Amino acid sequence: MGVDGVHRRARRRSIGLKAAVSNVLARGHRPGKPNSRGRAVIVDRTKEEEWARFASACPGTTQVLRIDQSAEVSLDPLRLYVEDSPKVAARFCESFLTLLLGVKPMDLESVALSEAVQAVLERPDPTTHALMDELVLRGGEDTAARNLAHKLKAVARKDLAAAVFDDTLPVVDTAPATTASSSSSTLSPCRRRASSPPTTASSARSSRRSWAAH
Known part of the structure; x- marks a missing residue:
């Protein structure tokens, strides 16, 4: 043809x-x-x-x-879904970041991600940026969390990351x-x-x- x-x-x-x-x-x-x-x-x-x-x-x-x-506008899954249900927000956030960061579902990084997401959702105004800070904090004692924090920081530095990491944008x-x-x-x-x-x-x-x- x-x-x-x-x-x-x-x-x-x-x-x-x-x-x-x-x-x-x-x-x-x-x-x-x-x-x-x-x-x-x-x-x-x-x-x-x-x-x-x-x-x-x-x-x-x-x-x-x-x-x-x-x-x-912000497409941060934690901000987008937390009003509907924290469990829904956790599911969408983990699904999105698992694919974005190349995390295998049953790896220790996946477990670390799930635990960090849960911790952030227990506080007011959860955001993906706050999740990154939580992973950095946990990374002092948890290698999997430290690796995830490095990956997430690399993504957050990109010029296309504002839709997820810029907390000043309206949802x-x-x-x-x-x-x-x-x-x-x-x-x-x-x-x-x-x-x-x-x-x-x-x-x-x-x-x-x-x-x-x-």
Whole structure:
């Protein structure tokens, strides 16, 4: 298949996906509830932010979430979920950091992480930054905690870490949005192409939990 054929195939796929998202939004509408719509979460890795622009054009309201050096909201899992349930906050935080830091579920580092998360959640205003401080403190006697603290500090120094480690940012709230969009890069543990930082477009109907769970 030549270059033109590849481009045509990509365009057809893009159009098909946009049609699918539009269908999700339409099917989520409930009679008598004018602001009700479906929810779609889309990861956009295009330089042109194709899906962010598409999300902005969707019916309903749009929220743009940028997970890069220009982040304006916090996606810190401890801050994001603690109001729902400390156990939920612990589960999401441990899942996120286990992948981000390359920790195996049953290693001593995983145990150290779980214990530190629990300790931070027992105090007011838990944050991932406070978790890093807790690991540093525990690292004086615990090698696994010390290793985790070194890893977490390395991540926190990156210019893309603000969305998780900057406690001054307001916590994201997608409750009022029917569409949200965000761009990110290497902070997330999932694979990315270096030449094309992703954007996430999300059409949301209600809760904070359902956005982040996608």
